[in-house]
Amino acid sequence: MAKKTAAEPTAESAAEPTGQVLIGRRVLRLRTERGLTQRALAEPDYTAAYISTLEAGRVKPSPTALSYLADRLGVDVEQLTTDRPAHLATELRMRLADARRTLCTGEPQQEAVRDAAAQYARLADEARRYALVAEQAAALTGLAECHTEAGELTDAIAGFTQAEELLADAPLPQRVPALRGRAVAHLLAGDLRYSCYLLESTIDQLNASGLHDPDALLLLYSAVIAPYMDLGAHSRAAQAAELALALAPQVADPALVARLHRGVARTLLAEGRAAEADASLAKAQELYQQLMIRPELAHCHWMRGYLRGQEGDLVQAERELRTAREILAHRRAALYTRQIDVELADVLRRLGRPEEAAALLADLLDDLHPGHGAVHAGAAHRLLGRIAEERADLPAAERHYRAALDLLQEAGAAADVADLCRMLGDLLRRTGRIEDALDVYRSGLGHQATPGTTTLGPAPAGPPL
Structure with a gap:
């Protein structure tokens, strides 16, 4: 193969000066850290002059060159082009799952919320630095949930709103956890009608667009029960409760399945099977988000208890309400x-x-x-x-x-x-x-x-x- 020599900047590279300059700086830094000369890095496929030009940011490396240099420097191509450590997105999702587990199962509750909030804040900052939008939004949503648990409703609303803005171009089901969280925070703050409007309009958007996502719809239908009840719309609350309970069997037990996927992801990652680990971990993260289902199903028992009380079946009403209370008390x-x-x-x-x-x-x-x-x-x-x-x-x-x-x-x-x-x-x-x-x-x-x-x-x- 003939050695590549330095080339003049093309029109395409001139259109993207920032990207190629940053890549050049990374190549220079990594080469220096490894004690390599430009010639040692370049040979046998490239020339020292080409490496010099690339490090100066005057040429945009081709995909072939990026692959070659990443291999010679012992890094992933993604890390070379974005300065993002290999498998960072996977690792962040793993840590997001850990933060979710801390919030959902940690004891006592005050320490769990504080510890989870600290984890989410670090993850949000790290995801922002590396432009991992989905992971940043998930971390901000988790942090806002911590604020909700702690009763810091203004901070919670701001966090959920920021997460929604980050996901503005994502499909609606991906925005539902943050939107639902914001609606709940408004409800707890006493803004009943706005909370109801947020949830109802999102349900209509999902159904009108054909996005019949069971997880998203379960979150929304179960969340809208409370504002319906507070507004006196009892028949509508009963309908939402029945729909939520009908959707629930379509969603697997989140705690058990998420634990399984997290274990599988760790094994696959240890074996170097990053893509499979990422897919397994994405499922685990999705299921950890669905841990909200348990307290939301408690709202359905709550609603049933109310209805049994209205019907005069007070013994069954007490039983339903105590079931709801037990679910929520376990979550503190x-x-x-x-x-x-x-x-x-x-x-x-x-x-x-x-x-x-x-x-x-x-x-x-x-x-x-x-x-x-x-x-x-x-x-x-x-x-x-x-x-x-x-x-x-x-x-x-x-x-x-x-x-x-x-x-x-x-x-x-x-x-x-x-x-x-x-x-x-x-x-x-x-x-x-x-x-x-x-x-x-x-x-x-x-x-x-x-x-x-x-x-x-x-x-x-x-x-x-």
């Missing part, structure tokens, strides 16, 4: 567990166990407040008011009803506000405060009549099951 999802406790307390009161219900509600009020579970804090005060009223402690009942009104009005839960105004008005009327009662009744009617506050748009279409 304290904010969600507290919300289920409110529903459970209502069932206990109706079962004739008011003392147990009051104790449960009193324990959770410190963790629920405006911007952090405001709707359920309002529901807790409402229940405490009913219990106090049943005990004939009318001043305590009024205090709880008014505290509930303040919380629910701020959260925009109009249907609950209207019903609570009726309850407070009835209480005031029984105590002879007729004018005060009329004012409260008028306020409730105003909330009920406000256009758009108690109704939603058309329900999103269901997936083909």
Whole structure:
């Protein structure tokens, strides 16, 4: 083979000066680190002059030259062209899976969230440095989930939004975890209708485009139950719960399958079978993301418990709610567990166990407040008011009803506000405060009549099951 000599820059190389200059610098650095002369690196296929020109950034190496130089320097072609270490994407996915496991299974919860957040932050920075967009978005989504778990909802929304922006050109199912996370953070912050809008519009986009991805749809349908419930759209929440449960069998047990794929990936990587390891690890990472399914299925049990309570089957309602609570308590999802406790307390009161219900509600009020579970804090005060009223402690009942009104009005839960105004008005009327009662009744009617506050748009279409 004739040796290649230095060449003048072509029009193509002149159009990409930054890339070829960086490649030249990498070749120079790697050659120097290995103690090679330009001639030693070049021969037998190239000349020292060619290496000199390449290192100066005045020529763009061909794919053949890149392969030759990478082999001589003992690096991967990708590392030579991008300065990205060999198999970095695979290793980052492995570490993302580890961070997910830390968040989902670490104990105690506070340490798990803190440790997982630190892991995700490092991974996001490393992925950004090497322009690994998908991995950076996954790390930012994980970090935002840590903020959600910790109740840092502003930071969570910002993180999910940044992840969505990074994936703007990716297929919609890939953006669903970040979008769902943002919707949940808005819900927990008390922005019920916007949360509902995000989830419903995404469901419609998936179904309209024919992207019937079971994992993505399960995340969305199960997530939309909570805002439906808080907005009083109970029939729509029940429909979403049934759809989520119908989709669940199409998704394998994420913890077991992810552990299998991670083990396989490590074995394949150790054997040098990087492509197969990457494919196995990609599946593991996908399944670790689906670990959110367990708490989301808890929302379905939560919804079923509510419906059984409405039907008067209080024993079955308690069973469903305790099942949901057990799933979430295992995940140490304290904010969600507290919300289920409110529903459970209502069932206990109706079962004739008011003392147990009051104790449960009193324990959770410190963790629920405006911007952090405001709707359920309002529901807790409402229940405490009913219990106090049943005990004939009318001043305590009024205090709880008014505290509930303040919380629910701020959260925009109009249907609950209207019903609570009726309850407070009835209480005031029984105590002879007729004018005060009329004012409260008028306020409730105003909330009920406000256009758009108690109704939603058309329900999103269901997936083909």
